[in-house]
Amino acid sequence: MAEKKGWQELMRGGDLPPATALENKTGSWRSLRPVYDPSNCIHCMICVAYCPDMAIPIKHSEEGVVGKGGRIYKGTVRLETDFDYCKGCGICANECPTKCITMVREE
Amino acid sequence: MATIQEIVTKEKPLVSGHRMCAGCGIPPIVNTIIAASDKPVVIANATGCLEVTSTIYPFTAWNVPWVHLTFENAAAVASGVETALKAFKKRGKIDTDVNIIAIGGDGGTYDIGFQALSGALERGHKFMYVVYDNEGYMNTGNQRSAATPFAANTTTAPAGRVSFGKPQWRKNIVEIAAAHRIQYAAQAALHNLPDLYNKAKKGFESNGPAFLAVFQPCTTNWHYDPALTVQYSRLAAETNFWPLYEIENGRVHINFKPKERKPIEEFLKGQGRFKHLFKEENKHIIEEMQKTIDEEWERLLKLEETGVQI
Amino acid sequence: MAKLKAFTGAQATAEAMRQVNPDVVVAYPITPQTPIVEFFAQFVADGVVDTEMVPIESEFSALSAVVGAAAAGARAMCATSSQGLALMWEIVAAAPGLRLPIVMPVVNRALSAPINIHCDHSDTMGTATLGWIQIYSENAQEAYENTLLALKLAEHPKVLLPVMVMQDGFIVSHGVETVKILEDEEAKKFIGERNPDRYLLDVKHPYTIGPLALPDYYFEVKRQQEEAIWAAKEVYLEVGEELSKLTGNKYPYFEEYKTEDAEVAIVVLSSAAGTAKEVVDEMREQGYKVGLIKPKLFRPFPYKEMRVALEKFRVVGVLDRSIAFGAYAPVYTEIRNALFESEKKPKLQSYVFGLGGRDIFKEDIRKVFEELLSNNVDSQTQKYIGLRG
Numbered sequence: 001m002a003e004k005k006g007w008q009e010l011m012r013g014g015d016l017p018p019a020t021a022l023e024n025k026t027g028s029w030r031s032l033r034p035v036y037d038p039s040n041c042i043h044c045m046i047c048v049a050y051c052p053d054m055a056i057p058i059k060h061s062e063e064g065v066v067g068k069g070g071r072i073y074k075g076t077v078r079l080e081t082d083f084d085y086c087k088g089c090g091i092c093a094n095e096c097p098t099k100c101i102t103m104v105r106e107e
Numbered sequence: 108m109a110t111i112q113e114i115v116t117k118e119k120p121l122v123s124g125h126r127m128c129a130g131c132g133i134p135p136i137v138n139t140i141i142a143a144s145d146k147p148v149v150i151a152n153a154t155g156c157l158e159v160t161s162t163i164y165p166f167t168a169w170n171v172p173w174v175h176l177t178f179e180n181a182a183a184v185a186s187g188v189e190t191a192l193k194a195f196k197k198r199g200k201i202d203t204d205v206n207i208i209a210i211g212g213d214g215g216t217y218d219i220g221f222q223a224l225s226g227a228l229e230r231g232h233k234f235m236y237v238v239y240d241n242e243g244y245m246n247t248g249n250q251r252s253a254a255t256p257f258a259a260n261t262t263t264a265p266a267g268r269v270s271f272g273k274p275q276w277r278k279n280i281v282e283i284a285a286a287h288r289i290q291y292a293a294q295a296a297l298h299n300l301p302d303l304y305n306k307a308k309k310g311f312e313s314n315g316p317a318f319l320a321v322f323q324p325c326t327t328n329w330h331y332d333p334a335l336t337v338q339y340s341r342l343a344a345e346t347n348f349w350p351l352y353e354i355e356n357g358r359v360h361i362n363f364k365p366k367e368r369k370p371i372e373e374f375l376k377g378q379g380r381f382k383h384l385f386k387e388e389n390k391h392i393i394e395e396m397q398k399t400i401d402e403e404w405e406r407l408l409k410l411e412e413t414g415v416q417i
Numbered sequence: 418m419a420k421l422k423a424f425t426g427a428q429a430t431a432e433a434m435r436q437v438n439p440d441v442v443v444a445y446p447i448t449p450q451t452p453i454v455e456f457f458a459q460f461v462a463d464g465v466v467d468t469e470m471v472p473i474e475s476e477f478s479a480l481s482a483v484v485g486a487a488a489a490g491a492r493a494m495c496a497t498s499s500q501g502l503a504l505m506w507e508i509v510a511a512a513p514g515l516r517l518p519i520v521m522p523v524v525n526r527a528l529s530a531p532i533n534i535h536c537d538h539s540d541t542m543g544t545a546t547l548g549w550i551q552i553y554s555e556n557a558q559e560a561y562e563n564t565l566l567a568l569k570l571a572e573h574p575k576v577l578l579p580v581m582v583m584q585d586g587f588i589v590s591h592g593v594e595t596v597k598i599l600e601d602e603e604a605k606k607f608i609g610e611r612n613p614d615r616y617l618l619d620v621k622h623p624y625t626i627g628p629l630a631l632p633d634y635y636f637e638v639k640r641q642q643e644e645a646i647w648a649a650k651e652v653y654l655e656v657g658e659e660l661s662k663l664t665g666n667k668y669p670y671f672e673e674y675k676t677e678d679a680e681v682a683i684v685v686l687s688s689a690a691g692t693a694k695e696v697v698d699e700m701r702e703q704g705y706k707v708g709l710i711k712p713k714l715f716r717p718f719p720y721k722e723m724r725v726a727l728e729k730f731r732v733v734g735v736l737d738r739s740i741a742f743g744a745y746a747p748v749y750t751e752i753r754n755a756l757f758e759s760e761k762k763p764k765l766q767s768y769v770f771g772l773g774g775r776d777i778f779k780e781d782i783r784k785v786f787e788e789l790l791s792n793n794v795d796s797q798t799q800k801y802i803g804l805r806g
Binding site: 004005006007008010011012013014015016017018 | 627628
């Protein structure tokens, strides 16, 4: 974290510019780590929607990605978990309909 | 009905890096609700879990205009923002329309913020009030609120040798909100985000105030494995403990009717706050709970069937 | 060109609000403030102003909604008294912390218990450490002018703090006087428009207002707030100068009445200063060298200027219309503080008077002057005026 500012440098009234929390990497909280197996993923977006830390990035893919059953999944697809923010709660693993996420202890 | 795919592709008003507990359901609730707005939003947040964990100075997880004043006045602050918006429109000082959202926990809504909420609903400000209901003062460590369910163990109404926990049933906040004759009041839950999205959309579209109560299991103070947050929300609906319904123009519509209602034990088991109920001497408490849940469900079905206006 | 009107203090304040034509006014009744919001509500009902008015469900929500509106970018006002101010307390503390310019007329009234609807200053004195600029008015004329002054002071970029403008309950709020009112155009030109550098409804530029700040930042935010209220001291004079050009009246930190060669003086706020001036006039005619100091700007308190003003007296009596239980009375405390650095301290005497609306008469004030002239004073004892033994 950057050095803390003195009183004359702060925004008036304790106001803050938007979304500064992105600098706060909460991944250090994690004791369990979601291990994602793309080959079993159907890109249903359930894990993405429920992730409390918005730590599962997505992208739009015209060409698609290979997922469960060797099928090509096009459109909105999930990517690897963003471990900068993932707190390891395990909701993604618990809710995944194909069980393509497993929680393992962090080293 | 919106799909999960549609919801996740919207820009996130609440971003990563917040300090909500691992396994907290509040962020998906907030992001789904705001995703349903086709206009920019301004948020008035009551003191509580969401507020303290989303804005620890110098970090804020908010990417939209956001204000917090105190615990009991989110509805009053939102009233002021909405009135300012009206004044600006009238005086030609603004050309964008805005959806105003007041959001608080159940303590800030059922209890300490109740008067401000009632006043704002009665006056008819065009805003949506959202309560994320985790059934007690979870931010301060599990104290009893008017939303705490019957028989739950909390630190201010604990179970003990001569107590089974909270002796009262929770306040019916959705019907109370609807009784202000607002156009839209609804009960939603974390596990069904498309339903929540639709309800938020209806709330934004309604003419005047709208009210949304969203079930939000708390891993930290209900004492269960954080991976099960969504699961407990689902069980709350499947046991009819927390029915998903809406009240449009006073008329009840139930959004989810379990084919076969699960017994309440399914929801209670595994939660630390209900552990004491599984002792032999407290069996009758669970029975009593089941009886009330069934009666309440019947009452809700009847309200829907008859179309009697609340 | 000013117009003369027969107005109560409440009406004069409402008249200033009419000229301001705020974006938002939030109203909740409480005696003796109520006529302010009633007069204003009638302006709204008659289309004299186009303010959005919210008749709200409590004083607590009233100030909360005003803060919401001010944060949203609006010029927003409410008014209160006594119990209402007490109910608002949490927001009274929070509003200056958020650096929102709000003007709130306060009609002074005693605090419960026992419940009492009449004037004393215990309500606003109880909030004097919370970060609001506080200006006390002697009469309806001052209540009117101070409301306009306060608005410009609150919104000044160096300040951005809320201001309370006080007037005495019933004595001023309900008493009819002749009040000189500025032409609407003059008043409107003086106050101008509010142009916030950031506001919530500027949705293209989102920001967070009111975050949690823990031990690592809270202190810095508060230090900044302290800087702003002291900056308001200079700005008060600047804005006063500007208003002076329109009204012909002066806006010093405190009014010095016949003090030039005075041996003794009393210090008293608000309407009692009016009565005291009459006594000063009468005693002057009889050859007594007496004078009066009437503080106007109470927060920030002008310590240095007050010290200089007081040093010329032999004896000073400070009249407080409130008690600070277990401490010296509030105005007296400030006067003692102001004199700490003084090489030539006058003798001091503290008096408490007028609680719960108890009248203070000219003969009471004359007795005070006589006591001061006779040197019969003790700076560590609080005396009471008009109290049965």
